[in-house]
Amino acid sequence: MSSFQLSSLPTYSTASSSRLQSLYADISRQKHSNPTSYQSNVSxxxxxxxxxxxxxxxQHTTDKLVLHADQSLPESLRYEGTGKPLCLGTVIAELASTRALIPLTQFLSTAQSVYDPGWLPYRIASYVIGKPLWWALQQLSIVESDEGGHEGDAERWKRVKGDYVVLDLVxxxxxxxxxxxxxxxxSLADTLYNFDAFRTEFADSALPDVVLSDVDLRVLVKxxxxxxxxxxxxKEVIKFVESNLSEPSEITAVDHGVLELKTAVxxxxxxVDNITSKIESCTExxxxxxxxxxxxxxxxxxxxxxxxQDLLRQRLGSLENLQSTLMSxxxxANDIQIMSTYKSSTTTLRTLLAHPxxxxxxxxxxxxxxxxxxxxAREVDDAIRVGGELAIADAGLEMGDDELEAELAALVAEGEAEQREKQDAERVRRIQEERDREPRREDVAIPGRQAVMEAI
Known part of the structure; x- marks a missing residue:
């Protein structure tokens, strides 16, 4: 791994030289003296x-989900201006303690989910009961002791070297x-794979621009x-199932038969593809x-x-028969599932209909x-409505249609009168503004009278 490759990573390209030097230094003592900086560096x-x-x-591996922590790792991370990191032993121990990294053999052999709050494959329950977790990890040589800052990086590597599954990548x-x-x-056949078919289907599409190794695929299947x-x-049969099933699924004889047919097809x-290619080659x-x-x-x-061509016709005939058999x-199998659903639905419906x-x-x-x-309710509503009508009649408030129309006409006339008043007021205002803009007659007449008197 070259410095050029490392510099293309966002973590390197955004870090200053002084920051990289602090990251490459031994950070083990920061765990207690400066926990914030310690966690930032580990992250x-x-x-x-x-x-x-x-x-x-x-180096020396094609795995994309498994970290191989050995003595070659620090050397491969050597960076211009900072040298090789002196903190990887501490970092890997910390990541292992938080389950960001999980030992490969334990990941593949443990039946308990990694998301179970009590899951620590390297913790022996009877050994750590009543003991602080960090102390237990120290005793199991998973992390360094409190005095780890005094031991060398080589000693820390002895504690943590090995292969680790990177959980986030998985x-x-x-x-x-x-x-x-x-x-x-x-269809049912689309959910069934053997390991080779699983590799062919998913190895190059699980992570961008890389192909997973067989070790990666077995980690992924687990x-x-x-x-x-x-x-x-x-064994070699892999079947995708619905995650919300009430009962755990299992590999059935039908699954084995369908997978055999699928593999044969x-x-x-x-x-057929190979023979077709050879025919084209012979023609050319x-x-x-x-x-x-x-x-x-x-x-x-x-x-x-x-x-x-004769062989191709034979193979196409066999292929057609196998495909027909597989579809049948x-x-x-789908009919069995449908009938099972009908049966379950019938039972559910009868249970509901049996409710008192x-x-x-x-x-x-x-x-x-x-x-x-x-x-x-209708009787109460009618009584309320009739009572209301009688109350209005007794109070003399009931009005005929002629009276309602007369009142409406009066409202319309009143509105029209208000509109005319507004229009008249607007005309008066405009006339007044025009008069204000004209010169006053006295200002024009005075110079004329003065001229006449001077002439006399």
Missing amino acids: WWRTTLEEIVSKGWQ ERAAEHVLAKQRSQAA YLERDKRVIVSE AGLQSQ KASAALRQKHKDLALSYVRSRKQL VEAA SLQRETVEQTLDALASASAD
Whole structure:
């Protein structure tokens, strides 16, 4: 891993030289003297290590979900101006204690979910009862002791070296796999894989721009089965299931049969593609031989093509029969599921109909009571309405249609009169403004009289 590769990571490109020097230094003593800075540094290293693993930049391995913590890791992280990190032992121990990193062998062998609050595969329950967690981890050599700041990096590496599953990367890969599976699952055969088919389908789509190794895929299968509960597996059979099922699913004889048929169909399809490619190649070679006047060679290619075409017809016939059989088996399996659903629905409906509230006598009584209550409500409403009308009549407030129309006409006339008054006031205002803008007659006449008197 080169400094150029490291500098392309966001964690490096956004960090100053002084910041990188502090990150590469031994941070073990900060855990107690400066916990805030310690956690910040550990978080930076967690992001960096996840990026390095997911991009496949580890040396001597093709794994993308597993961190291989050995003596070569610090050397591979050597960076210009800072040297190699002196804190990785501390960082890995801290990440292991928080389950960001999980020892590979324990991840694959433990039946308990990693999300269980009590899940610590490296903790022996009888050994740590009544003991502080950190002390227990120290005794199990998972983290360094409180005096770890006094021991060298080599000693700390002895405690933590090994292979670790990077949980965050596994979670991301699982989400991508499930999204792809949901988009294409349409039949029973689409939910069944052997390990080779699982690799072919998901190895290059679980994480961007990389291909997962077999170790990664086995980690992923374990996570999907134990922690997400979306698959069940048995030896080499992998089956996707609904995660909200009330009863745990299992691999059935039907599943084995469907998977065998699916595998056979895939194998025949591969043969058909290969034969088709060979036929095309023979055709091209025969044409080239004819152009070069090599008639015998061209006939040989034509003869080979004829044999391949005969073989192709046989394989296509077998493929058609297998595909038809597979569809029939899937249809029968779906019919079983449909009938099972019908049976369950019938049982549920009968249970509901058996409820005392839905018995015929109870229903009739309830409906009769409802009709009676509705009639009482109508009577009360009618009584209130009639009483209100009588009260209005007694008070002399009841008005005929002619009186209502006369009152409406009066309101209209009143509105029109107010509108005329507003218009008249507006005209008077405009006339007054025009008069104010004209010169006054006295100002024009005075100079005329003065001239006459002077003339006299």
